[in-house]
Amino acid sequence: MSQEIVTINPSTEEVISKYSIVTTQELDSKIKKAHKAFGEWKKNINNRSDHFHNFAQQLRKDKEILAMTATKEMGKIIKEARSEVEKCAWAIEYFADNGESFVEDEITNTNARKTYIKFSPLGVIASIMPWNFPYWQAIRFAAPSLMTGNTTILKPASATIQCGIEIENTANKAGMSEGVFQSVIGNSNIVKDVIDSEYINAVTFTGSVKVGSLIASQATSKLKKCVLELGGSDPFIICKDADIEKAAEGAVKGRFINCGQSCIASKRFILVEDVKDEFLEKFVSKTEKLKIGNPESEDSDIGPLVNFKALEKIDSQVKGTIKEGAEVILGSQRIDKSVGYFYEPTIIKNVTPKMSIAQEEVFGPVAPIIIAKDEKEAVDIANDSEYGLGASIWTENLDRAEKLAENIDTGIVSVNNVVASDPRVPFGGIKKSGFGRELSRYGMLEFVNIKSIRLYDQLFSQHHVE
Numbered sequence: 001m002s003q004e005i006v007t008i009n010p011s012t013e014e015v016i017s018k019y020s021i022v023t024t025q026e027l028d029s030k031i032k033k034a035h036k037a038f039g040e041w042k043k044n045i046n047n048r049s050d051h052f053h054n055f056a057q058q059l060r061k062d063k064e065i066l067a068m069t070a071t072k073e074m075g076k077i078i079k080e081a082r083s084e085v086e087k088c089a090w091a092i093e094y095f096a097d098n099g100e101s102f103v104e105d106e107i108t109n110t111n112a113r114k115t116y117i118k119f120s121p122l123g124v125i126a127s128i129m130p131w132n133f134p135y136w137q138a139i140r141f142a143a144p145s146l147m148t149g150n151t152t153i154l155k156p157a158s159a160t161i162q163c164g165i166e167i168e169n170t171a172n173k174a175g176m177s178e179g180v181f182q183s184v185i186g187n188s189n190i191v192k193d194v195i196d197s198e199y200i201n202a203v204t205f206t207g208s209v210k211v212g213s214l215i216a217s218q219a220t221s222k223l224k225k226c227v228l229e230l231g232g233s234d235p236f237i238i239c240k241d242a243d244i245e246k247a248a249e250g251a252v253k254g255r256f257i258n259c260g261q262s263c264i265a266s267k268r269f270i271l272v273e274d275v276k277d278e279f280l281e282k283f284v285s286k287t288e289k290l291k292i293g294n295p296e297s298e299d300s301d302i303g304p305l306v307n308f309k310a311l312e313k314i315d316s317q318v319k320g321t322i323k324e325g326a327e328v329i330l331g332s333q334r335i336d337k338s339v340g341y342f343y344e345p346t347i348i349k350n351v352t353p354k355m356s357i358a359q360e361e362v363f364g365p366v367a368p369i370i371i372a373k374d375e376k377e378a379v380d381i382a383n384d385s386e387y388g389l390g391a392s393i394w395t396e397n398l399d400r401a402e403k404l405a406e407n408i409d410t411g412i413v414s415v416n417n418v419v420a421s422d423p424r425v426p427f428g429g430i431k432k433s434g435f436g437r438e439l440s441r442y443g444m445l446e447f448v449n450i451k452s453i454r455l456y457d458q459l460f461s462q463h464h465v466e
Contacts, residue, residue: 010075010304034124034151035199037179042149052096054174056089075304077295088139091423099147102441112454119448121149123201134163144443227436232389235382236266239395240274247394248282254418260365304341311341314364321357389429390419
């Protein structure tokens with residue numbers, strides 16, 4: 001078994017770096033260090049807030065280096081990589097400014113002299129994160145959790161090892177206490193050891209349904225809480241009264257951001273019959289203008305897929321859909337650049353709700369078009385999925401949009417905009433998109449002990465049940 005991880009630039013196919021996998025002893029030492037750091041870190045939320053402001057400033061100071069690291073490791077175009085770092089800084093500042101109020105003691109009235117609810121951090125949280133947003137997905141969990149007073153061990157994806165290391169380096173440069181945020185280098189084989197450690201108190205995971213199920217099984221077998229974010233197949237519903245120009249712009253952004261490699265990317269385009277021709281014309285026209293190329297170039301709109309396996313999978317999904325009877329409007333081919341894992345932005349029509357591409361998660365620049373006779377059928381199609389992460393609705397009638405939104409089975413709905421995570425609102429899904437929430441106050445409360453404390457003047461003896 002290899003004790004080394006090699007990272008590859010998906011644009012050039014060149015080896016970037018080689019990393020030694022953490023040994024059992026090294027892993028145990030890091031986890032114990034996090035446990036020790038927790039004892040001091042949890043004590044003073046004002047100190048944590050100060051550290052967070054320094055952390056955000058340091059992220060902005062190092063933005064260019066951090067962004068280029070992500071671009072080289074997983075192919076994210078440089079302008080999107082910069083935005084990712086900026087978003088991390090914003091989230092950290094948000095929790096620095098608001099975290100204390102989110103976990104203040106809650107006073108309530110009972111027959112006791114005083115009753116209050118206290119939110120206490122759990123301890124060391126294991127964080128197992130993917131490669132597609134290597135900074136944001138780590139910070140999306142870590143910011144609320146660390147602000148609550150927990151410490152964390154991050155296992156970054158094998159494709160983006162250096163991004164994980166850079167988060168720890170940035171935290172250390174910002175003066176955060178040693179052991180509060182640590183990254184460990186390893187493959188999937190170290191995950192069980194992390195979860196099984198007596199010093200790990202809870203687990204968070206973002207990734208596939210298959211792996212998430214295993215993570216949940218391992219965590220719950222040790223009676224440890226877990227939060228899972230397992231991707232989605234987000235519907236993009238266009239009603240008959242939608243502003244088609246704006247919807248088409250949103251469709252390009254929602255589908256092709258990060259080369260389509262996003263859990264909350266728009267993945268099923270459900271058009272009401274009345275608008276299909278106008279929308280498709282504009283969607284195709286705008287998609288054709290996207291520039292595919294070197295992700296380090298300021299001019300590029302779409303870079304490569306993360307690796308050859310991802311390229312093969314998306315190509316297979318497209319070919320399978322064509323065999324099922326769908327029709328390609330645009331794209332559908334690998335791009336021959338001699339090197340690199342590039343794929344054309346692709347739009348496919350005549351897709352039915354039961355086709356594979358409408359049921360599976362499509363992690364690449366491919367947009368399947370499904371036609372519905374009206375908004376009710378569009379919602380029914382949207383809900384006919386094992387996923388339930390996000391959805392977007394496009395209509396000029398906000399009263400109708402509100403009713404439609406309430407009937408869609410997802411954790412997030414956005415009207416007249418693409419789905420995007422935001423530190424001010426909870427993020428997470430239902431069904432096979434996982435459970436639990438990140439961000440907002442609810443993200444802070446995922447990894448706390450919600451403790452009820454009642455103080456009595458005298459014994460009450462009228463209790464007849466527990």
